[in-house]
Structures are given as C-alpha cells and as structure tokens.
Amino acid sequence: MKWTTPLLSAVFALVFISTPATADEPLTMELIQRISATSTELGPIENGMDEFSDLEAFADYDDPADIMLLSNTKQDQLFEAGLKEQGLYDKAEAILDNQSWDSYGDYMRNKMRIGLLVIHKLKGNALPAAGNEKTAMLLKQMPPSKADIDFVDKNWEKIIPELQAMNRS
Numbered sequence: 001m002k003w004t005t006p007l008l009s010a011v012f013a014l015v016f017i018s019t020p021a022t023a024d025e026p027l028t029m030e031l032i033q034r035i036s037a038t039s040t041e042l043g044p045i046e047n048g049m050d051e052f053s054d055l056e057a058f059a060d061y062d063d064p065a066d067i068m069l070l071s072n073t074k075q076d077q078l079f080e081a082g083l084k085e086q087g088l089y090d091k092a093e094a095i096l097d098n099q100s101w102d103s104y105g106d107y108m109r110n111k112m113r114i115g116l117l118v119i120h121k122l123k124g125n126a127l128p129a130a131g132n133e134k135t136a137m138l139l140k141q142m143p144p145s146k147a148d149i150d151f152v153d154k155n156w157e158k159i160i161p162e163l164q165a166m167n168r169s
Helices: 008-015 029-047 064-068 071-085 089-098 106-121 133-142 146-168
Strands: none
Touching: 008 089, 029 106, 029 146, 064 133, 071 089, 071 106, 089 106, 106 133, 106 146, 133 146
16 A cells, blocks of 8 residues: 555655654754755665555555554664665665664654654644644654754744755755
C-alpha cells in the first residue's frame, strides 16, 4: 500500500520522521542547517530509492505514521534494513557520518520534528483537516515543545530558506 495521505506526504517530502521519544537534540539554527545539508546530500540517494512502502523491511506497515510510533531503536533497524535492501546503506551511512548523525533514523526524526513544527506554525493549534487523521494524531501524540515553537517563531525568516533547500533536494 502506498503512503498517500496528502498533508503527510507533503511533510515527508519536506521533512521526515519522528517518534514519541522524539529527537533529543536542542533545536538550533545549526541543527536545521545540518538537516538541510544532509537532505541536499542524501537527495540523489533518496530520489533513487523505491517507496519505503514497497520494501520488504516495511511490509508490516501501511502508513509512515505507524513507523513514527515505534521506538527509536526499532525505527533505526527498519531504516537500516530498507537502505540495505536497496543497496544504498553504505552511501547513505557515509553522508550521515559526515554530517554527525547517529543513524538514518536520527536524521529522519529530526527532519520530522521540523515538519511538525512547520505544520504547527502554518496551522497554529488547528489540527489538519479530514483526510489527514494520521497527521492530526501525530500532532496530538507528539506536540511540539514550547521551546521549539518559540524558537521557530523567533527564527522563522531564517528557517524558511533552509526549508526551501530541503524541499528542493
């Protein structure tokens, strides 16, 4: 089954995966720039990948939101298996190591953290419309921290170019 929830797909295209345990690193412009740089470097690799939903490693998951609700360790195992299944693990790992990520899952959780903050910034406290139940569920289960919201509000104009760079990759 393809993952096709429109808002969720847009967020994944822009900024990817997180878990209830969330990313632990404080939100800074340096972190956002590192996510953006990694997205640019990984872009050609990710563009060449099959849909994760088509991979054997993800056969038990109908929706990326289901994966976001797993532990960080389980996410890391799934992403590693998916990258290996595609023959892309070594290339991706070299980029992730160069950008100081612990794993592809670590990078993806931070990317999704930014994605949820973007949704929050654009929609405020309003939850996404019908058809985006998984996104609404994620925002309820993983609401952005006040510190992250304040950081985004204070730095929104600086963040926009980084988001645009992520979206281009």
